[in-house]
Amino acid sequence: MSTKLSSDCKSLLRPRCLIAVLRMRLSVLRQPVMVLLRGQIFSAGWDKKILSWDPRISGAIRPPTYVDAEVRSMSVSSTNLMIAVGKSVLIYDLRYFNHPVQAKKSCMDFHIRCLRSFSDSKGFAAGSIDGRVALDTVQSSELLDKGYAFHCNPKSKDGKKYLCAVNDIAFNPGAFGTFVTGSNDGHVIGWNAQSKKRQFEMPRYANSVAGVSYNFNGQLLAVASSHAYHEAKEIEEEPKIFVHAMDEGFIASMSAGSSARK
Numbered sequence: 001m002s003t004k005l006s007s008d009c010k011s012l013l014r015p016r017c018l019i020a021v022l023r024m025r026l027s028v029l030r031q032p033v034m035v036l037l038r039g040q041i042f043s044a045g046w047d048k049k050i051l052s053w054d055p056r057i058s059g060a061i062r063p064p065t066y067v068d069a070e071v072r073s074m075s076v077s078s079t080n081l082m083i084a085v086g087k088s089v090l091i092y093d094l095r096y097f098n099h100p101v102q103a104k105k106s107c108m109d110f111h112i113r114c115l116r117s118f119s120d121s122k123g124f125a126a127g128s129i130d131g132r133v134a135l136d137t138v139q140s141s142e143l144l145d146k147g148y149a150f151h152c153n154p155k156s157k158d159g160k161k162y163l164c165a166v167n168d169i170a171f172n173p174g175a176f177g178t179f180v181t182g183s184n185d186g187h188v189i190g191w192n193a194q195s196k197k198r199q200f201e202m203p204r205y206a207n208s209v210a211g212v213s214y215n216f217n218g219q220l221l222a223v224a225s226s227h228a229y230h231e232a233k234e235i236e237e238e239p240k241i242f243v244h245a246m247d248e249g250f251i252a253s254m255s256a257g258s259s260a261r262k
Helices: 010-025 248-261
Strands: 002-004 033-037 040-044 048-051 071-077 081-085 089-094 100-107 112-117 125-130 132-137 147-153 167-170 180-184 188-192 197-201 209-214 219-225 242-246
Touching: 089 112, 100 180, 112 167, 125 167, 125 209, 167 242, 180 209, 197 248
Parallel strands: 071 112, 167 209
Antiparallel strands: 002 242, 033 040, 040 048, 071 081, 081 089, 089 100, 112 125, 125 132, 132 147, 167 180, 180 188, 188 197, 209 219, 219 242
């Protein structure tokens, strides 16, 4: 089952509203990226600064941390903040925020577009502008023995693969090791990190998939479909948010549909 989010669901979006207000405060930043954790908001952008905020007060709550290049994406889990800079991932301990405790260079040929940490905080998945996803660990994890990368976009009708950015990744908190990718050409695909196999593929959305997000137990998946302004050929349809109930029946129907579309 899936549904389009109606305009009266404002209460579901209150944390996002806080971020929207803060985004206006940060108008000096180009392409700001933000994550929310326990009432704190962490922001970064092309000004090469990482800032932390309390939405109840004005102004940053600690001095900025500087990095060497533009921040394209970041993810927070437990006590770690992970930052995507070029082809590398910088890992910060939120308790000691002066410098990264670890740096991992991905096997990507192009820069990282999106970054998400594992649910156990021991690794990450990074999506690139050429349609590849890399998974790697920052410490020993049950999810992976070693890192690997794969091309996640489906083939076109002529059987060829085309470069298409991975815009977002979301791990399912209710099913360890499974995640979905959302791409600039409108595809949402589910994966199993341990088996390295595709689980399902949703029908293609009219717009680019700008974001994907599970609820706290993984029973709902929200898909934001909108013009992402990354490519000139994108179709500029009305932005929409679709909410899917991720029960066994839905996943089975998507799996059957993806097999038929191969």
